[in-house]
Amino acid sequence: MSRTRAGFALTLAVLLAPSLSLAQFDTDxxxxxxxxxxxxLPEESINLxxxxxxxxxxxxxxxxxxEEPELSRITRNLESIRVRGADxxxxxxxxxxxxxxxxxRQLQEKGWTSMVRMREDNExxxxxxxxxxxxxxxxxxxxxxxxxxxxxxxxxxxxxxxLAGLAEGLDLDLPRIETPxxxxxxxx
Amino acid sequence: MSRSPDSGxxxxxxxxxxxxxxGALSTARTHQVETHLAGCSDCLxxxxxxxxxxxxxxxxxxxxxxxxxxxAILEQTARREATSRRSTHAPDHWWRPAWIALAAAxxxxxxxxxxxxxxxxxxxxxxxxxxxxxxxxxxxxQVGLATHKAAMAVENEALRDGIITPTxxxxxxxxxxxxxxxxxxxxxxxxxx
Numbered sequence: 001m002s003r004t005r006a007g008f009a010l011t012l013a014v015l016l017a018p019s020l021s022l023a024q025f026d027t028d029x030x031x032x033x034x035x036x037x038x039x040x041l042p043e044e045s046i047n048l049x050x051x052x053x054x055x056x057x058x059x060x061x062x063x064x065x066x067e068e069p070e071l072s073r074i075t076r077n078l079e080s081i082r083v084r085g086a087d088x089x090x091x092x093x094x095x096x097x098x099x100x101x102x103x104x105r106q107l108q109e110k111g112w113t114s115m116v117r118m119r120e121d122n123e124x125x126x127x128x129x130x131x132x133x134x135x136x137x138x139x140x141x142x143x144x145x146x147x148x149x150x151x152x153x154x155x156x157x158x159x160x161x162x163l164a165g166l167a168e169g170l171d172l173d174l175p176r177i178e179t180p181x182x183x184x185x186x187x188x
Numbered sequence: 189m190s191r192s193p194d195s196g197x198x199x200x201x202x203x204x205x206x207x208x209x210x211g212a213l214s215t216a217r218t219h220q221v222e223t224h225l226a227g228c229s230d231c232l233x234x235x236x237x238x239x240x241x242x243x244x245x246x247x248x249x250x251x252x253x254x255x256x257x258x259x260a261i262l263e264q265t266a267r268r269e270a271t272s273r274r275s276t277h278a279p280d281h282w283w284r285p286a287w288i289a290l291a292a293a294x295x296x297x298x299x300x301x302x303x304x305x306x307x308x309x310x311x312x313x314x315x316x317x318x319x320x321x322x323x324x325x326x327x328x329x330q331v332g333l334a335t336h337k338a339a340m341a342v343e344n345e346a347l348r349d350g351i352i353t354p355t356x357x358x359x360x361x362x363x364x365x366x367x368x369x370x371x372x373x374x375x376x377x378x379x380x381x
Binding site for chain 2 (some may be wrong): 052071082083118124125165
């Protein structure tokens with residue numbers, strides 16, 4: 001080995017160090033579900049991909065600590081967020097729904113629990129969670145909303161109380177759910 | 189140090205260690221190197237060290253190396269290369285400590301950069317974090333939206349089917365098995381609750 005080669009090896013090692021740690025996502029984590037491999041959404045229709053590994057989520061947690069404490073708290077406990085979204089214009093809704101059925105079977109075979117499965121005319125919501133040692137460690141959401149479909153996998157510790165807060169705390173314009181509590185105070 | 193007669197010299201084997209660890213040697217050469225390693229503790233130790241260094245490098249966190257740092261490293265490498273060309277013949281195993289020292293320096297540099305980038309992210313990283321924050325917010329909003337829709341659907345179904353009063357329904361079922369007179373009394377009582 002020449003001196004040049006040693007120097008070259010070092011340079012390469014330093015330059016390639018970022019790409020060597022390609023295992024950004026812990027695929028062995030119990031809350032991980034490979035939504036990318038489901039082949040539910042037609043490849044050409046996919047218009048959204050979000051891949052946030054743990055390191056980035058830590059940055060987000062720190063960056064939002066003061067202004068968005070809820071977002072900060074949730075992201076601090078997550079290991080990854082992955083989303084695939086597709087525009088279903090021209091696609092077969094039946095085929096997507098059939099894909100969701102298959103995914104639901106896969107999830108349940110892998111020990112995921114179905115939290116909610118709701119289907120209406122052109123809407124569908126499937127929420128599955130993975131539990132380990134009494135804690136929710138993963139959440140997989142499969143949705144159809146009109147002409148859009150979305151597959152989401154959150155990996156990491158998730159407080160069930162946060163699920164309700166996610167919609168309400170993040171400025172979404174949503175219809176109000178009537179509960180005995182807010183029935184008593186309709187303007188609250 | 190013992191040596192198999194057809195497995196090559198220590199120098200030759202150690203020159204090929206990197207390629208061996210990368211699985212880039214031919215099958216025949218791989219066999220030769222393995223035969224040599226099986227009988228040469230010195231080269232085996234070198235191989236373990238090289239593998240350890242590779243593993244350490246692979247285990248390092250992801251770092252965006254600043255362009256200035258890359259430039260500085262390339263410059264330094266070029267300078268060393270020039271010095272190497274001017275130097276006279278070096279001893280047989282001169283590169284071993286040099287290689288280890290260089291690798292150690294590389295490790296220190298990458299770890300240092302990692303710590304530096306975490307404590308003081310450069311401006312470009314701030315944009316990336318802002319973009320990632322928007323993505324995380326969007327993803328969590330979608331989960332919240334799905335949860336909300338599901339809750340609405342469950343609530344509507346519950347109202348439609350009357351399953352928000354399970355206690356009353358349960359009692360009614362039990363009451364039907366009670367004697368006729370008490371059943372009526374209780375059922376009225378339940379229905380008016």
